[in-house]
Amino acid sequence: MRDESVRWGLVVSVAWLVTAWGAGVTRAQEDVNQLKVELETQKQRQAELEDKINQLEARQKLKERAMNEKLEQAAQKPPAAEAKKEEKKEGITPDALQWASKLNISGDLRYRYEHIDDDSKDSTRNRNRIRARIGINPKINDEWSLGFRLATAEGDQEGDPVSTNQTLGGAFGKKSFWLDLAFLDYHPQWLKGLDILGGKIAAPFYRVGGNQLIWDSDLTPEGGAISYARPLTERTSINLSAGGFWVVERSSEADTSLWGAQGYVKHQINKSTYVLGGASGYWYGNLQGEPALSLQWESPTSNFFGNSNAGGLYTSKYDLFELFAEAGTLVGKLPVAVFADYVVNTAAVNDNEDTGWLAGATVNKAKDPGSWQFEYDYREVKRDAVVAQFNDSDFVGGGTGGKGHRFGFTYQLTKNVAPALTYFADQYWGRNDDKDYGRLQADIVVKF
8 A cells, every 4th residue: 555655656746747847848948939039130120220321321422422523523613703704705706707796687578469350451460479678787886777678679770669579470580679778877875766867768757557548668768867756754755757858869950859747646544555646747849740750760651640640740739738646455355456647738739639538447466476467447548649659559559549448467377477368449539430449469478
């Protein structure tokens, strides 16, 4: 019995030892595993720290490299003053080309198709025409400048004074260029707004709405002119001009001359609204009793373009008095202008043939690509209201003794390129049996 108790005690002891040993082994294994996890975590943190250190070192090297490059560039660059001198030196025009920097060169080419339905003639006319012009305006100094322009024109002895067109179809013959402008311009610094011109110049007189009741837009008179513009108030200005011109020079007889003076006032109501009004006087010397002015440029054609004549000579004197007005504003977003012009020949032999008038309007401006402009005017011009050689060359075929409408539309296709349509619905008045006169012009104008 005692031996049995001892045996069971040994068994229990061995079992307890085995269990205790197993538990210790398990605990030791768990401790080992924990150590392994902590070692892996430390390795990962160390790797991350090393990566961050590498990145910081790389950034530092880039900064040092950039700083070194800036220092090298700064060492190579000249001082700011020297750099400016170098830039200025590069922009200097060589002495041999100094003259070219003072030139302003411009020009244009117009191609025109024209259909004329003149009931006073047996048939209609279709023709194609070109106009070519090139101008040079050199600046002499701050007070002096010059102007030159060549332009096509038709004529046997001189170019047509009121047309710069050349008709195509002359068996491919060469087209003539004439001296269209050649003038000097003095604009002194001591009196701003003053201009003194001499030579063959653009007509110095303002034309409301660009109308051609008295002067064709192509006319370039010869002589001298003076103009002066100055402000009267912040919104009101005055414009004055005067000129004397040699119409026909004769070696043994008195010359035919033209003297003119004009003044008008413009008041700017606001940025887009204005009113303008003025008056002019024009006096022709030694024109009555002289042959047709057309003989000066196209012989032997004797054409008075509607002015009264007898025996191939002018029968009337011409002393003109003009009144004109213009107003402009915005209608919606469109600039609109209306204008009117009236002229009377105070020296006309026939009082029934001494007046002319025109009224019209313009809508919008053909300026930027895609923009357009519409024009309209109506006029009545009696035979001796103005000198017919110098007014609109398209109205009733050129000249006086007519009335009618003019419609015009221009579209700005691209910069410096503009097609246009113009139509005259006119009637002779006091000549050519008062027949109807129609004229369609389709143009394309290219400028530079």
